[in-house]
Amino acid sequence: MLTPDLTARLRPAFDDDRDADTFLLRLERYGPELADNLRAVYGERADALLAELLEVMLHAYHARPADLRRLDEARLLRPDWLQAPDMVGYVAYADRFAGTLRGVGEQVGYLQDLGVKYLHLMPLLRPRDGENDGGYAVQDYRAVRGDLGSIDDLSALARELRGKGISLVLDLVLNHVAEEHEWAARARAGEAAYRDYFHVYPDRTQPDAFEQTLPEVFPDFAPGNFTWDEALQGWVWTTFNRYQWDVNWSNPAVFREYLDLILYLANRGVEVFRLDAIAFLWKRLGTDCQNQPEVHRLTHALRAATRIVAPAVAFKAEAIVAPGDLIHYLGSRDHHGRVSDMAYHNSLMVQMWSALASRDVRLLSAALAAFPPKPTNTTWGSYVRCHDDIGWAVSDEDAARVGLSGPEHRRFLSDFYSGDFAGSFARGLVFQHNPQTGDRRISGTAASLAGLEQALETGDAARVDDALGRLLLLHTLMLGFGGVPLLYMGDELALLNDYAFADTPEHAADNRWVHRPRMDWALAKAIQADPTLPAARMNAGLRHLLAVRRRTPHLHASIESRPLPSPDPCVLLLRREHPLGVMVQVYNFSEHRIQFPAHVLREQLGDGARDLLSANHFHLTRPTLTLSPFRALWLVGAEA
Structure with missing residues (x-):
């Protein structure tokens, strides 16, 4: 892409030869990736687009603040910054965490004390008024919600966080905009150029053809995928809600707009972009319009262009899809390691809750074993809970491998976590029941789903112990699996379901707000005075786990955890092969004391082992190792 003629034309755009050299070197490195992927998607229209993108990139490069340019250079020297064991994420709604x-x-001091180095503030770019899908119906990407502050406040917060070693993470909704967005308003006003920013059809012929293979995301309150708009005199594609218009990525102008937005926000201090609804970008008749090859080419091109201007920035794919599809969001074949830098490991989260309910890890182990290896320069985002519901993404194939029926097991999980299953410890709410498929997703905080709410109501101290044991077990696995562990706000205090969500009119119809409580700062203070509180015990246990993780090089995310065969269905075994030696992790997913055959561990670690979590040493020449209820071990060789 970088020819002598282009170099000669670009140099006069710089006052400083060093700036010119930096930009041109990056263009030489990433320009071919940008051009090749755009040509594969846009064909003969790509060259005109590339010329426009050069102007966008030059403007953003010149506008980039000096401290962010320094961060760019630092990240180029340490490209594995997201993979380090001391990288810990925290996810929160700004208003529910701290008001503004x-x-x-x-x-920030609270976050620092917890060891956070990555702060994801949930959707805060200006949404439409009223219903807005929790902030994912964006009206203006260059402004923030008025009740939270201003775009300058966002820049100031990013600077403050950066000064404390914390990266700011924001959502960028790529698939759709609010119907009040300027692009939509101009389309409604009759501007043909902006009508082409969306998928608009004059009658139901094409929509009906697409609907034959399209799923429904929100069947309860947003059935179908198209909405009639009177001003447009057409059916507009609306995958999620009637007020969220899908943008048309087959139009090169849409690519230009989103690159400009990414670079604008990057210059405001955003370091990681959560690419929301990325799986849905490309539409193809006869498919479910998810995970199409063009999605990965477009993301690869966006990443390449961003690397030229702001190499400190990373992409995180929000792709809640099957494992075979998920790996492509980190890059495969020609895109290997060059698409998103990070992706959610949704399957790990789902399978952890499945194993907790069934007291059986065989499905969890089989699902992890079926995952293809990821590129070594990428990382998973691992989590116990998040802002969203839990959809039981248990494939029929994985279930069959361990002798289960996929539909029956998914039904069991919905029954169990909604409290309908006899003996369940969980307090969850059913979200989006689809009678046609039988799917019932679940809302609820980690603590309520793990049994703490029920235990506190009964006043049973043993049940409280079990609930905290479950919570700490899940978080230990999240922290030990590898990748960026994402703590969801309030889980460090074991916050319970907030049923008051129904008192807020705009939240009442969406029970996911039950697990989006406001931060309990009074409780955060109280645990310092009373270490016997369940919240204090959870907090102390989590802080210990975080401290151990920070000093454990075996947990670098370039290394993957692979399941080992376990002779006990309640016990999960994971192996990590690090240059410093093998690590074997042991997790008891039951409330029972287990005598585990020591020879299984001896075959991996030798005659002796050291547990990094407890600092205990184990003689593996003995017949068995005793695992107390919900016990976790991070074992390395005795000499390590």
Whole structure:
């Protein structure tokens, strides 16, 4: 892409030869990736687009603040910054955490004390008024919600976080905009150029053809995938809600717009972009319009262009898809390791809750074993809970491998976590029941789903112990699996379901708000005075786990955890092969004391082992190793 003629034309755009050299070197490195992927998607229209993108990139490069340019250079020297064992994420709604963006800044000390180095603030770019899908119906990408502050407040917060070693993470919704967005308004006003920013059809012929193979995301309150718009005199594609218009990525102008937005926000201090609804970008008749090859080419091109201007920035794919599809969001074949830098490991989360309910890890182990290896320069985002519901993404194939029926097991999990199954410890709510498929997703905080709410109601101390044991077990596995562990706000205090969500009109119809409580700062203070509180015990246990993780090089995310065969269906075994030696992790997913055959561990570690979590040493020449209820071990060789 970088020819002598182009170099000669670009150099006069710089006042400083060093700046010119930096930009041109990056263009030489990433330009071919940008051009090749755009040509594969847009064909003969790509060259005109590339010329426009050069102008966008030059403008953003010149506008990039000096401290962010320094961060760019630092990240180029340490490209594995997201993979380090001390990388810990925290996910929160700004208003529910601290009221405003300035309020978040006042709580940076709390985050630092917890060891957070990555702060994901849930959707805060200006959404439409009223219903807005929790902020994912964006009206203006260059402004923030008025109640949170201003775009300058966002920049100030990013600077403050950066000064404390914390990266700011924001959502960028790529698939759709609010119907009030400027692009939609101009389309409604009759501007043909902006009508082409969307998928609009004059009658139901094409929509009906697409609907034959399209699933429904929100069958309860947003059935179908198209909405009639009177001003457009057409059916507009609306995958999620009637007020969220899918943008048309087959139009090169849409690519240009989103690159400009990414670079604008990057220059405001955003370091990681969560690419929301990325799986849905490309539409193809006869498919479910998810995971199409063009999605990965477009993301690869966006990443390449961003690397030229702001190499400190990373992409995280929000792709809640099957494992065979998920790996492509990190890059495969020609895109290997060059698409998104990070992706959610949704399967790990689902399978952890499945194993907790069934007291059986065989499905969890089989699902992890079926995952293809990821590129070594990428990382997983692992989590116990998040802002969203839990959809039981248990494939029929994985279930069959361990002798289960996929539909029956998914039904069991929905029954168990909604509290309908006899003996269940969980307190969850059913979200989006689809009678046609039988799918019932689940809402609820980690603590309520793990049994703490029920245990506290009964006043049973043993049940409280079990609930905390479950919570700490899940978090230990999340922290030990590898990748960026993402703590969901309030889980460090074992916050329970917030049923008051129904009192807020705009939240009442969406029970996911039950697990989006406001931060309980009074409780955060109380645990310092009373270490016997369940919240204090959870907090202390989690802080210990985080401290051990920070000093354990075996947990670098370039290394993957692979399951080992376990002779006990309640016990999960994971192996990590690090240059410093093998690590074997042991997790008892039951409330029972287990005598585990020591020879299984001796075959991996030798005659002796050291547990990094407890600092205990084990003689593996003995017949068995005793695992107390919900016990976790991070074992390395005795000499390590």
